[in-house]
Amino acid sequence: DAGVIQSPRHEVTEMGQEVTLRCKPISGHDYLFWYRQTMMRGLELLIYFNNNVPIDDSGMPEDRFSAKMPNASFSTLKIQPSEPRDSAVYFCASSLAREQYFGPGTRLTVT
Amino acid sequence: EDQVTQSPEALRLQEGESSSLNCSYTVSGLRGLFWYRQDPGKGPEFLFTLYSAGEEKEKERLKATLTKKESFLHITAPKPEDSATYLCAVQAPSGSARQLTFGSGTQLTVLP
Numbered sequence: 001d002a003g004v005i006q007s008p009r010h011e012v013t014e015m016g017q018e019v020t021l022r023c024k025p026i027s028g029h030d031y032l033f034w035y036r037q038t039m040m041r042g043l044e045l046l047i048y049f050n051n052n053v054p055i056d057d058s059g060m061p062e063d064r065f066s067a068k069m070p071n072a073s074f075s076t077l078k079i080q081p082s083e084p085r086d087s088a089v090y091f092c093a094s095s096l097a098r099e100q101y102f103g104p105g106t107r108l109t110v111t
Numbered sequence: 112e113d114q115v116t117q118s119p120e121a122l123r124l125q126e127g128e129s130s131s132l133n134c135s136y137t138v139s140g141l142r143g144l145f146w147y148r149q150d151p152g153k154g155p156e157f158l159f160t161l162y163s164a165g166e167e168k169e170k171e172r173l174k175a176t177l178t179k180k181e182s183f184l185h186i187t188a189p190k191p192e193d194s195a196t197y198l199c200a201v202q203a204p205s206g207s208a209r210q211l212t213f214g215s216g217t218q219l220t221v222l223p
Binding site: 004031033042043045048050055056091093095098099100101102103104105 | 154
């Protein structure tokens with residue numbers, strides 16, 4: 001049973017570049033979440049979807065961040081333009097019941 | 112605003128030395144309290160969900176308990192492979208229906 005899949009696992013980019021993170025949720029799950037984890041702020045919810053529809057994006061830090069879920073098996077988180085303060089680990093999680101199951105994360109470094 | 116505070120921030124134990132991690136919360140109308148384990152370089156791994164005061168759940172050397180103000184994660188006779196960061200999170204009606212608010216975690220190190 002494949003868990004949540006994220007790609008890439010590591011991304012290093014220069015300030016100003018566009019970054020796209022990808023997520024494949026667990027099959028059958030109807031909720032998808034995007035989180036960001038840093039040492040300073042811990043694990044923060046950015047946005048979540050229910051049945052491919054964005055429900056709450058109040059955690060998205062700025063207009064530079066956008067997320068889409070075109071179908072039940074794929075979601076993207078895009079940062080354009082990227083800034084050094086965006087460096088963090090980004091997690092995708094999915095759920096069917098209340099428990100959320102996390103992917104392995106994408107470590108983003110913006111230089 | 113929902114608040115989740117975990118203590119201690121870090122804990123070092125000798126193998127076999129039992130202890131407890133604390134998660135205190137201030138939420139209105141708790142819908143669920145969740146415990147996760149996170150290993151370095153990996154995503155959080157779900158352990159337990161507790162829904163009401165007095166509830167307990169066990170898994171191997173771990174037991175989670177819940178009161179109206181806090182939850183404890185008891186670790187009995189820990190082994191080095193129990194070393195990880197343990198995160199707790201709450202789900203409350205004040206947030207979005209499925210939103211979890213996470214604590215900052217307790218980093219547990221079990222020495223052989």
